[in-house]
Amino acid sequence: MLTGAAAAFVAARDVGVLATADATGMPTGVPVCYAWDGTDLWIALDTKPKRDADPLRLRRVQNILARPQVTLVVQDYLADAWAQLAHVIVHGTARLVPPGTPDHAAAVALLRAKYPQYQAMPLDARPAIAIRPDHVTTWGAVAARAARPATLPATITGRRSVRRFSDRPVPRDLVEHILEAARWAPSPHGRQPWRFAVLTQPATKARLAAAMGDEWRATLAQDGEPATAVAQRLAASQSRIRTAPTIILPCLYLADLDQYPDPDRQAAEMTMAIQSLGAAIQNMLLTAYHVGLDMGWMCAPLFCQSVVQAALALPEAWLPHALLPLGYAAADPKRRPRRPLADLVRWDD
Numbered sequence: 001m002l003t004g005a006a007a008a009f010v011a012a013r014d015v016g017v018l019a020t021a022d023a024t025g026m027p028t029g030v031p032v033c034y035a036w037d038g039t040d041l042w043i044a045l046d047t048k049p050k051r052d053a054d055p056l057r058l059r060r061v062q063n064i065l066a067r068p069q070v071t072l073v074v075q076d077y078l079a080d081a082w083a084q085l086a087h088v089i090v091h092g093t094a095r096l097v098p099p100g101t102p103d104h105a106a107a108v109a110l111l112r113a114k115y116p117q118y119q120a121m122p123l124d125a126r127p128a129i130a131i132r133p134d135h136v137t138t139w140g141a142v143a144a145r146a147a148r149p150a151t152l153p154a155t156i157t158g159r160r161s162v163r164r165f166s167d168r169p170v171p172r173d174l175v176e177h178i179l180e181a182a183r184w185a186p187s188p189h190g191r192q193p194w195r196f197a198v199l200t201q202p203a204t205k206a207r208l209a210a211a212m213g214d215e216w217r218a219t220l221a222q223d224g225e226p227a228t229a230v231a232q233r234l235a236a237s238q239s240r241i242r243t244a245p246t247i248i249l250p251c252l253y254l255a256d257l258d259q260y261p262d263p264d265r266q267a268a269e270m271t272m273a274i275q276s277l278g279a280a281i282q283n284m285l286l287t288a289y290h291v292g293l294d295m296g297w298m299c300a301p302l303f304c305q306s307v308v309q310a311a312l313a314l315p316e317a318w319l320p321h322a323l324l325p326l327g328y329a330a331a332d333p334k335r336r337p338r339r340p341l342a343d344l345v346r347w348d349d
């Protein structure tokens with residue numbers, strides 16, 4: 001049956017390949033949108049352009065009428081993260097359900113909720129395919145992938161800042177995959193004004209935490225914070241650094257940028273570089289989430305750049321701008337709400 005992680009994986013994907021065969025056994029495969037109602041998989045005979053406008057003359061429908069045994073393959077392919085490959089193969093019995101039945105109406109509602117484009121299509125007036133799973137085969141990282149969306153919009157809205165990690169280590173190839181995403185960020189003049197230090201060794205993380213802690217203690221004391229509050233904030237921040245399985249430290253690197261005689265243009269050049277560093281960081285945050293990892297963002301290095309440089313023996317031209325702890329979330333943190341678009345956007349009409 002289709003249950004557990006396999007069901008969650010299938011429900012969270014948008015496209016599968018439906019295999020059917022005709023009476024002679026001649027197979028055919030076709031990509032399909034589908035919805036899972038907990039009992040059946042539903043496929044609309046929609047009005048996307050097709051060779052034959054009459055849904056009953058479609059090859060897949062003719063095949064199902066002749067031979068109801070079908071297979072639906074749903075898969076995730078991550079080109080640079082093969083440890084995350086996953087697929088579910090559902091073998092089942094298909095039937096054609098005419099419009100006008102309660103089952104059909106409920107399925108159309110499900111399909112429309114999953115695919116907004118279906119709201120404008122007359123699915124209520126057309127038959128639909130229902131597949132009752134007979135048996136299910138799963139392969140690869142189905143459980144891990146079930147918790148992650150397959151599409152870019154869902155990855156963007158699903159990502160969140162993670163502040164506590166389990167001690168499960170992060171495979172090096174995944175860290176490299178995340179850094180590779182940074183490399184493709186836009187940058188002023190294409191100069192890529194960023195460099196990345198990667199911290200995986202407990203001793204390095206401890207050294208960094210201690211050095212930053214000393215600096216922060218002095219700053220907080222200057223601000224007049226009570227000693228107990230200072231100690232608490234320091235302990236929390238140091239623990240975040242020490243317990244993160246991996247840390248990526250994005251640095252601004254200005255040496256390759258244009259030089260201007262006037263300070264205004266030079267400042268704009270610098271701002272562009274910082275904007276670009278933000279784009280590189282966002283590429284990494286999204287990629288980490290996409291491949292099943294989680295990331296946070298700590299701005300602390302900005303406030304003690306030379307201390308971080310000294311603790312990590314970084315070149316002087318590498319200006320630390322953030323700390324990105326990377327690992328597997330210890331708990332699923334809450335997603336912060338967002339302002340509505342109307343608060344953020346002004347159109348010219």
Ligand SMILES: Cc1cc2nc3c(=O)[nH]c(=O)nc-3n(C[C@H](O)[C@H](O)[C@H](O)COP(=O)(O)O)c2cc1C
Pocket residue numbers: 159160161162163297298299300334335336
């Ligand atoms: C430039 C920048 C600096 C940030 N610094 C910190 C930080 O020092 N500590 C922290 O816990 N989160 C930090 N964050 C993360 C934000 O708090 C977080 O992105 C925001 O609350 C929205 O939550 P979300 O990322 O989970 O959607 C920073 C984010 C940005 C963009």
